[in-house]
Amino acid sequence: MIAALTSKLFFRAILVINAIMVITPVFFLFNSALRETNSFASNPFSLARHPYWQNFQQVWSDGEFATYLKNSIVVTGGSLIVILVCAIGAGFVLGRYQFKGNALIFGFVLTGMLVPAKLAILPLFLQLKWMNLLDSHIGLILVYTSGALPAAVFIMSGFFRSLPMDLDSAARIDGASESQLLRLILMPLVRPGLAIVAIYSAIPIWNDFFLPLVFLQSPENKTIMQGLTVFFGQYSSQWGVLFAGLTMAALPLIALYLVLSEQFIKGLTAGAVKG
Amino acid sequence: MAASSLKSEQRKFIVLFLTPALATILVFTTIPALTTLSYAFFKWDGFVRGGFAGFENFKRLFSFPFRGQFLLALQHNILVFVAVMILQTSIGILIAYSLFQLKRRQRFFRTVTFLPVIFSLVVVGYMWQVLLDPYYGPINRVITNLGFESLAKPWLGSMSTALPTLVFINLWRWVGFPAIIFLSGLNAINQEFIEAARIDGASEGQIFRKIMFPLLAPSMTIISVLTFIGAFEWFDLPFVIGGSNGNPAGATDTLALMFYRLSFGSVDSNANEIGIGSSLGVLIFVIVGVGAGIGQHLLRKREVDQ
Numbered sequence: 141m142i143a144a145l146t147s148k149l150f151f152r153a154i155l156v157i158n159a160i161m162v163i164t165p166v167f168f169l170f171n172s173a174l175r176e177t178n179s180f181a182s183n184p185f186s187l188a189r190h191p192y193w194q195n196f197q198q199v200w201s202d203g204e205f206a207t208y209l210k211n212s213i214v215v216t217g218g219s220l221i222v223i224l225v226c227a228i229g230a231g232f233v234l235g236r237y238q239f240k241g242n243a244l245i246f247g248f249v250l251t252g253m254l255v256p257a258k259l260a261i262l263p264l265f266l267q268l269k270w271m272n273l274l275d276s277h278i279g280l281i282l283v284y285t286s287g288a289l290p291a292a293v294f295i296m297s298g299f300f301r302s303l304p305m306d307l308d309s310a311a312r313i314d315g316a317s318e319s320q321l322l323r324l325i326l327m328p329l330v331r332p333g334l335a336i337v338a339i340y341s342a343i344p345i346w347n348d349f350f351l352p353l354v355f356l357q358s359p360e361n362k363t364i365m366q367g368l369t370v371f372f373g374q375y376s377s378q379w380g381v382l383f384a385g386l387t388m389a390a391l392p393l394i395a396l397y398l399v400l401s402e403q404f405i406k407g408l409t410a411g412a413v414k415g
Numbered sequence: 416m417a418a419s420s421l422k423s424e425q426r427k428f429i430v431l432f433l434t435p436a437l438a439t440i441l442v443f444t445t446i447p448a449l450t451t452l453s454y455a456f457f458k459w460d461g462f463v464r465g466g467f468a469g470f471e472n473f474k475r476l477f478s479f480p481f482r483g484q485f486l487l488a489l490q491h492n493i494l495v496f497v498a499v500m501i502l503q504t505s506i507g508i509l510i511a512y513s514l515f516q517l518k519r520r521q522r523f524f525r526t527v528t529f530l531p532v533i534f535s536l537v538v539v540g541y542m543w544q545v546l547l548d549p550y551y552g553p554i555n556r557v558i559t560n561l562g563f564e565s566l567a568k569p570w571l572g573s574m575s576t577a578l579p580t581l582v583f584i585n586l587w588r589w590v591g592f593p594a595i596i597f598l599s600g601l602n603a604i605n606q607e608f609i610e611a612a613r614i615d616g617a618s619e620g621q622i623f624r625k626i627m628f629p630l631l632a633p634s635m636t637i638i639s640v641l642t643f644i645g646a647f648e649w650f651d652l653p654f655v656i657g658g659s660n661g662n663p664a665g666a667t668d669t670l671a672l673m674f675y676r677l678s679f680g681s682v683d684s685n686a687n688e689i690g691i692g693s694s695l696g697v698l699i700f701v702i703v704g705v706g707a708g709i710g711q712h713l714l715r716k717r718e719v720d721q
Contacts, residue, residue: 147619151513158510159527161587166530168553169542184553226439229432237425245433252440256648256703258671259696260447262454262678262689266462267447286443289436318424347535350651354679365537369655372541379545390538397533401526404533409595 169390173383180379195384199371205385207360208367215277215363216346219284223292223341224334226285231296231330232322236308246297252290257283261354268355275357283351288341295340295410299333300326339400339407346393364389454693462689472690476698481677481691488661488668491578495669496646498582504638506586507593508631512623514594515601525598529591536588540655543584547571571656577666585652593638600634601627629719636714640707647703650675670699 172180173195174188199205234246257264264283265274273279303326311321349365356362362370368389375381397404455472458465476485510528514521531539546554549569558567570580604627612622650671653661659681661668677692 144619148516151516154509154513155517155524155528158513159524162527162530162591165542165546165587168546180551184551184556222439226436229428230436233429233432237429239425239429245437248437248445249440252444254704255444255448256644256700257444258648258650259674259700260444260451262693262696263447263450264443265678267442269462282439283443286439289440290444293436318428343533347533347537349535349537349655365535368537368541379551382541382545386538386541390534393533393535394530397530398526401522401529405525405529405595408529408532409592409599 166394169383170387172379173387175380177378177380192380195380196388198381199384199388202381204359204362204367205364205371205388208362208364209388211277211361211367212346212364215280215284215352216342218277218281219288219345220338220342222281222285223288224337226289227292227296227337228322228327228330228334230289230293231298231300231333232326234293235297235300236305236326249290249293252286253294257287258350261351265354274355275361277361280351280355283355284341284345284348288345291410292337292341295337296330296333299330303329335403336407336410339404340410343393343404343408451693451696454689455697457690459689461687468690472694473698476691476694484665484668484673485670485695487665488670488673491661491668492647492649492670494578495582495585495649496643498579499585499646500639500642502582502586503590503593503642504635506590507638508597510590510594511597511601512627514598525595528594531588532591534588536651537655539584539588540652543587544571544656547580572663574663574666577657577663581652581656581667584656588652593634596634596638597631600631604630632714632718636711636718639714640711643706643710644703647671647699647706670695670702674699 168185171188172184174191174193175186175195176192179186230249234242234249268274268279268283271279273282307325307329308321311325316325347365349363349369352363352366353369356366359370368385371385372382375385454464456468456470458468458471475481514524514528517524546552547570549555549567549572554570555567558564568576570576608626608630609622612626617625648671649669653667653669653672654675657663657667657672659672659676661672674692674695677688677695680687
């Protein structure tokens with residue numbers, strides 16, 4: 141009895157310690173974003189009782205933060221739209237239609253998952269240069285799309301395949317066209333799959349800084365995570381402003397995560413969990 | 416009649432829906448991946464390709480001055496893989512088991528556990544860089560205030576602690592991922608096995624060791640393979656904190672950083688060595704491919720069916 145209780149307490153303690161380890165640095169980040177830089181030297185821990193919003197003002201006006209943020213929204217949003225549209229189409233065809241070459245095409249799509257983008261970066265760089273897509277958001281969107289599509293098509297075709305085939309025959313008998321079948325009958329049923337694909341693709345794109353680092357040069361094109369590296373150099377001695385910048389880069393995702401944590405967890409572990 | 420018109424509409428859909436996806440993958444993944452292999456076998460002058468070079472680039476990678484860098488970076492990658500495997504797997508399983516035991520509030524603790532995984536490594540890297548600042552950073556403040564002044568080190572700035580500190584930051588950011596994977600592995604275990612063992616008088620510890628742990632093998636396979644790939648392509652965190660040279664003095668250098676320097680030039684020299692860089696890229700690809708392949712094969716064998 142006592143042994144059971146101690147073991148229960150032990151595992152509870154593990155979770156509490158883990159939670160403290162996770163929350164403390166994040167809380168410190170937010171708290172520090174609301175303090176004057178000068179007050180750090182005397183005490184790095186005191187609570188921001190009188191929030192110093194000027195840090196955020198300075199981030200917004202001084203740095204090219206607004207531009208970086210806008211660029212990230214364009215690149216992530218653009219990639220997401222292309223990925224979803226392509227994955228719905230390809231997933232539908234590969235998951236529902238039986239035709240010669242289906243398995244072969246599916247196999248080809250899957251090979252795309254084996255290639256780590258980082259190692260193909262040199263030919264990609266030269267190819268984008270040749271296509272005049274270097275230092276452009278469109279080039280970046282295409283590369284992200286290509287990287288995310290194999291998994292996205294895999295997930296979507298799985299969702300389409302899992303729906304009963306009778307749906308299609310019934311709809312066709314009732315005179316529905318193929319596009320009506322897709323839009324009106326199947327699409328509402330594969331929505332959970334779309335959520336998984338959206339999160340699985342969008343989060344790494346929003347957070348990525350390697351591809352922008354290599355492909356984007358002009359300051360007005362840079363994305364938020366790449367821009368942070370510039371910003372960090374500029375404000376290395378102004379901790380208040382620095383933390384405000386980091387907070388602004390991290391907050392949109394954290395807010396979304398707190399609302400949709402189940403979908404996030406499912407989406408980001410998709411592919412690593414069977415079934 | 417109806418059937419044939421349907422067929423043509425379907426055929427149209429097949430072409431219309433597959434072409435954009437296939438073309439994008441072909442142009443931006445398949446072709447670059449195949450050409451990257453060929454790059455290693457040519458002479459390069461900047462970004463201009465010269466004649467066929469055979470294995471010359473590989474030979475240069477294994478001779479002065481690249482050989483030393485390569486071996487040091489490789490050593491770091493191996494160390495990081497071993498450390499991350501031991502720490503993330505054991506802590507991940509511990510957290511997963513603790514979550515599994517929890518009846519109420521599981522959702523809150525699960526959300527907190529996974530939170531750092533959604534963070535960008537840029538944000539994580541800079542956040543910890545400030546937290547670990549040698550003079551003003553809160554962590555050294557706490558250590559000093561507790562009276563352990565000698566332990567208040569420049570964690571990221573000294574040769575001996577930089578790499579272990581990076582591993583710790585990586586752990587902070589990523590341990591929620593294996594924890595959640597192991598938790599879903601635990602949830603997938605047939606409760607009847609556990610009930611039966613309990614009726615036979617097995618202790619909770621025995622149940623975990625003899626039943627749950629072996630049945631976690633599929634999760635273990637996935638985590639091991641992902642960790643292996645991640646460790647040998649480790650780039651973002653060391654780059655954000657130590658720059659492309661793996662500062663301090665190469666203490667945090669990795670194969671991927673070296674690949675980046677050779678491909679695009681480093682901070683101190685803009686000269687790039689595409690041929691040697693590509694040969695390193697091919698090597699990393701082989702290490703990751705062969706390692707992950709063999710690992711998966713060996714680990715799969717240990718998996719038992721429920």
